[in-house]
Amino acid sequence: MQANILTVVQEYVPLKRAGTSYKGNCPFHSEKTPSFVVHPDKGFFHCFGCGAGGDVFKFLELHEKVGFQDAVRMLAQKVGVALPEMDAASEEGRRDTALRESLLKVHELAAAYFREQLAAPSGARARAQLAERGLSAETIDQLGLGFAPNARDALKARLVKHGFNEPLLIQSG
Secondary structure, eight states, X not given: OOOOHHHHHHTTSOXXXXXXXXXXXXXXXXXXXXXXXXXXXXXXEEETTTOOEEOHHHHHHHHHTOOHHHHHHHHHHHHTOOOOOOOTTOHHHHHHHHHHHHHHHHHHHHHHHHHHHHHSGGGHHHHHHHHHTTOOHHHHHHHTOOOOOSOTTHXXXXXXXXXXXXXXXXXXX
16 A cells, blocks of 8 residues: 555645645644645645645654654554564664664754753853844744854763763764
8 A cells, every 4th residue: 555645644734625736734833824735646745834845754754753764654554564673683773773862862962952052141142143144033943053152061061961971972973
């Protein structure tokens, strides 16, 4: 059975036919005028309001806030396709998965740290520069922008405090 993007998207978003495509309000931002378009013949969606777009997997990733692998699992379940599970005996596979998850967590915490620094009093000059460039607080938040203060080891100290060791931090970049 093939996954039809229209069928999947319609589970989450009310759509109306508009020629060969379908339109509705975007599920990824607030809007009053429909700017979200699904092209079932081409297998993709696009929002002209926020710029979100992609295939059925990307839609599930964005809507359900999951990674690609989880989106694949969700879609497989929806269409009744059994996926082979990773070999539980594969120690290397488990290590790789654990490493990827740890690296992702390091990056998430680093991004949160930089966002906090931008909001702190020490980030006032950076906020002013962003405002001069026409970026609103809402845009800054949506883009996840942050600020790196002069405190060289502050981020490292924060990450070590959260239990991450130095070799992992070096590997994370």
